[in-house]
Amino acid sequence: MGARVVGTCGAGGWRRARWRAGRASWAPYHCRMLRNALGKAFRFLGYTVQYGCIAHCAFEYxxxxxxxxxxxxxxxxxxxxxxxxxxxxxxxxxxxxxxxxxxxxxxxxxxxxxxxxxxxxxxxxxxxxxxxxxxxxxxxxxxxxxxxxxxxxxxxxxxxxxxxxxxxxxxxxxxxxxxxxxxxxxxxxxxxxxxxxxxxxxxxxxx
Structure with missing residues (x-):
């Protein structure tokens, strides 16, 4: 009667699997954080340029x-x-x-x-x-x-x-x-x- 071989995973394999799973779950969160930070920075830059233009026109004219x-x-x-x-x-x-x-x-x-x-x-x-x-x-x-x-x-x-x-x-x-x-x-x-x-x-x- 043939012997059945069951695949096993050592401690190192389990750690790698858990690291990949954690990385996959955290990646979307980091992307959202980066997008939010960039969005706020660009909005702040836009407001600064607008107010600067208004102030320049007021002082100039x-x-x-x-x-x-x-x-x-x-x-x-x-x-x-x-x-x-x-x-x-x-x-x-x-x-x-x-x-x-x-x-x-x-x-x-x-x-x-x-x-x-x-x-x-x-x-x-x-x-x-x-x-x-x-x-x-x-x-x-x-x-x-x-x-x-x-x-x-x-x-x-x-x-x-x-x-x-x-x-x-x-x-x-x-x-x-x-x-x-x-x-x-x-x-x-x-x-x-x-x-x-x-x-x-x-x-x-x-x-």
Whole structure:
């Protein structure tokens, strides 16, 4: 009578079988976790891009709140004054003589300056300092403006670096509030009042 052979599985075989079964059961769970994590990351990235675009458009086409620092626009704008600048005027070429504007510095594009528009293209302007005995004059070239600080004796402006291209104008100052003896007592109060327009804070130097 023939002997029947029954297959057996040793301890190592059982461990391998259990490992394969456990791996098969955990694989879908890990895939779901990975998909959820990637989905959240992409959604967060999408919201960040959307909010960034909205903020950029608001700052670029509406305006922002600016904290001024420096003596060159005294007495009109004092050190630490808070001003609101609007950007629509520069987009529609509505900048006029006498306007106070925020401009990218011709000497340092990473910084902004605050000056008054003294001349537009074609205007004859005085290029001398107040202390000069002999006065010199020049004409503003096309597509440029002539900028000067109200504090002529303590201002670095077009008398030093010449006419400024119109494209460097970032905005026109239309409202001012003082941080010490003005309408508002501190920066936080002013920011809370203007948050319906913009929360764009930047330090504006007026050398």
């Amino acid at each position: 509406l305006g922002g709140i600016v904290v001024c620092s420096g003596p060159s626009m005294e007495p009109t704008i004092q050190n630490s004054d808070i001003v609101f600048s609007e950007s629509l005027s520069r987009h529609f070429y509505c900048i006029r003589k006498g306007d106070i504007v925020i401009v990218k510095s011709p000497n340092d594009p990473k910084s902004n300056i605050c000056k008054r528009v003294i001349g537009l293209e074609g205007d004859k302007v005085c290029t001398s300092n107040p202390s000069d005995f002999l006065k010199s004059h020049s004409y503003v070239p096309k597509g440029h403006v002539w900028l000067e600080g109200d504090n002529l004796r303590n201002s670095t402006d077009s008398r030093c670096y010449g006419p400024v291209p119109y494209g460097l104008i970032r905005g026109r100052i239309c409202l001012k509030c003082r941080t010490q003896l003005g309408l508002y007592e501190n920066v936080e109060h002013a920011a809370a009042h203007f948050n319906c327009y913009s929360l764009n804070f930047c330090l504006l130097y007026t050398p």
